[in-house]
Each structure stands twice: as structure tokens, then as C-alpha cells.
């Protein structure tokens with residue numbers, strides 16, 4: 484089996500490659516990644532010298548390159564992780580989100596049509612459904628819930644999902660889509676809530692919590708997400724959408740306090756800052772379909788997963804120090820400088 488993993492040098496993609504290499508050591512894995520700010524070859528260090536692994540640097544929007552990769556490798560399965568994924572960046576500058584997330588997906592699916600494929604799997608997000616109110620804990624999104632994205636990022640992911648389903652209907656492309664909740668774990672770029680808070684706390688820097696900190700996310704360990712995708716690409720039905728969630732809803736302030744406690748740092752480091760425009764209040768997924776079709780449910784508890792993630796960041800300082808000593812601080816200053824002064 485040959486699997487083309489796009490965006491495989493990013494957080495979830497690289498965790499997926501590690502997961503698949505261990506689970507299916509006989510598979511050939513080809514990783515196509517543009518190595519943007521969020522991609523890092525160090526995430527793939529242990530894979531790079533394996534014979535059944537190939538890394539190709541390139542953009543999924545580059546049709547000529549994508550066709551060349553298909554011509555040479557003839558993958559059986561494509562798993563598309565390649566995406567611009569950070570909501571705050573999409574609010575600052577939406578264009579690259581539309582290009583990579585929508586056009587990139589189209590180029591990949593065109594290559595699948597041209598060269599043939601057993602499965603094209605689109606990695607999507609729970610954010611395509613929009614948000615839920617805090618005072619209705621009984622409500623959750625199912626795969627049938629309407630799409631109502633709030634940010635340029637989530638609108639680009641929802642657009643791509645629609646395109647994937649259109650390619651299935653019109654060209655009978657064998658597709659599946661998974662929509663996952665908030666991931667955490669090793670190799671996550673420190674612009675996202677959990678790694679950003681861990682690194683700031685280690686440095687005794689203020690922890691910028693948006694708005695009142697009561698927004699709720701459903702957290703899943705990245706390894707549980709990888710396991711679910713592995714099941715879907717092998718056993719999932721063509722043309723189907725699957726919600727993948729952690730069944731672990733937490734307010735942001737609760738998560739931040741847990742991190743401080745684990746690191747033995749004071750809550751006085753918390754700084755409430757100006758809210759994200761259009762900030763989604765709550766995400767919650769109904770994962771009955773994954774449970775019923777595959778007997779899947781998330782295995783890693785949040786307490787255990789968060790503790791091991793904090794340990795990973797403490798033990799891999801080189802990894803994130805290299806990042807924060809690069810362009811990162813410019814980004815941080817731009818996003819947080821004014822907010823932290825207010």
C-alpha cells in the first residue's frame with residue numbers, strides 16, 4: 484500500500500506518519516509538504532532515513548509538481564492534511580487560506596481523477612459547523628448539521644468539504660471526510676492554545692487568554708485522531724463524513740489553569756486580553772457514527788494526555804527554542820504586543 488500524506492511535516496500530519504509507520508511498517512509513505520512556517524522536517528527526523536519513506540518539498544497548489552508526484556509514485560491513498568490552519572492568521576490575511584485549503588484540495592483531487600486512486604481522504608475540522616451556545620450543553624454537532632463557518636479559515640475548510648463531496652457525486656471519486664475537534668500533543672506549533680501557554684508558562688511570561696476565557700473546546704489527543712483516520716481510510720464508506728471528537732469539553736481558562744498547575748506556576752500569570760473577532764463560543768461533536776461503525780472512541784484521557792504533552796515540551800526544548808528564536812517572536816509581538824499592554 485502506498486499512501487501520499489500531504490502536509491506531513493506539520494503537527495497532525497507528522498504524528499500521522501509516525502503512527503502509520505509503526506502500525507503498518509510495510510506501507511510506503513510519501514510526504515508532500517511545502518514547509519511553511521508550521522512545517523518542520525525535524526518532526527519527521529526518525530522517518531527520513533527509512534527506505535519506505537520519501538519526503539518531497541512542494542505546494543499542493545503546484546499542479547505540475549503534484550501530477551509528477553502521482554506519475555512517479557501512483558499512490559493508493561491520499562490523506563490531505565496540508566492546510567493553513569490558524570484562525571487568528573486567517574483573520575489577519577485570508578487569501579493564502581483560500582488558495583491552499585480550497586485550490587490545493589482541488590489540484591489533489593484532479594490528480595486523483597487523472598491517475599486513479601483507491602481513496603482520497605480530506606482532513607477537515609469541527610469548525611465547519613460554526614459554534615454552539617454555552618447554555619445548551621445538550622446540543623452537539625452531527626455529520627448532518629448544517630455548515631455555518633465563522634472565520635475565513637473555517638469557511639475555507641467548509642468550501643473544500645463541499646468540493647470533495649461534489650467530486651464524489653460528479654466524478655465518483657472515492658472520497659471520505661473526517662471532521663475533528665481541537666488536537667493537542669507533541670510537535671504542535673506554539674501559536675495554538677496549549678503549546679503557547681506551556682511555553683509562556685515555562686518562561687514566566689503572561690498567558691494571554693482571549694475574552695472571558697469561558698469559550699469551550701473539545702480536546703482530543705492527536706494519537707486518537709490518527710487512529711480514527713487510519714480506520715476511516717481502510718474501512719470507511721466512500722462519500723461519507725465522520726466526526727472525530729474527544730468527548731472532552733473544557734473551557735479555555737480551565738485548560739490554562741491545568742497547565743499552570745502541572746508546571747507549578749502561579750495563576751497570576753494569566754492575562755485576559757482583547758477577544759478574537761467572531762470568536763466561536765463552543766464546539767461539541769456527536770461521535771456516535773465513529774463508535775457504531777468502527778467501535779472507535781478516544782482512549783487517552785485529557786489529564787494523562789496533557790501531562791505527557793507538557794513533559795514532551797519540557798524534554799524537547801531544542802525543538803521549540805529553534806522555532807521561537809526564528810520568525811516566531813515577530814508574529815507573537817504582532818498578535819499579542821498591543822493586547823498585552825491594554
Ligand SMILES: Cc1cn([C@H]2C[C@H](O)[C@@H](COP(=O)(O)OP(=O)(O)O[C@H]3O[C@H](CO)[C@@H](O)[C@H](O)[C@H]3O)O2)c(=O)[nH]c1=O
Pocket residue numbers: 568569570571607608609610663664665666674675676677679691692693694698699700735759766
Ligand atoms: C492562541 C490562543 C487561543 N485562545 C483561545 C481561542 C480558542 O477559544 C481556544 C483555542 O484556540 P486555538 O488553539 O487557536 O484553536 P481554535 O481556534 O479552536 O482552532 C483549532 O482547532 C480547530 C478544530 O476545532 C482546528 O480546525 C484549527 O485548525 C485549530 O487551530 O483558545 C486564547 O485564549 N489565547 C490564545 O493565545
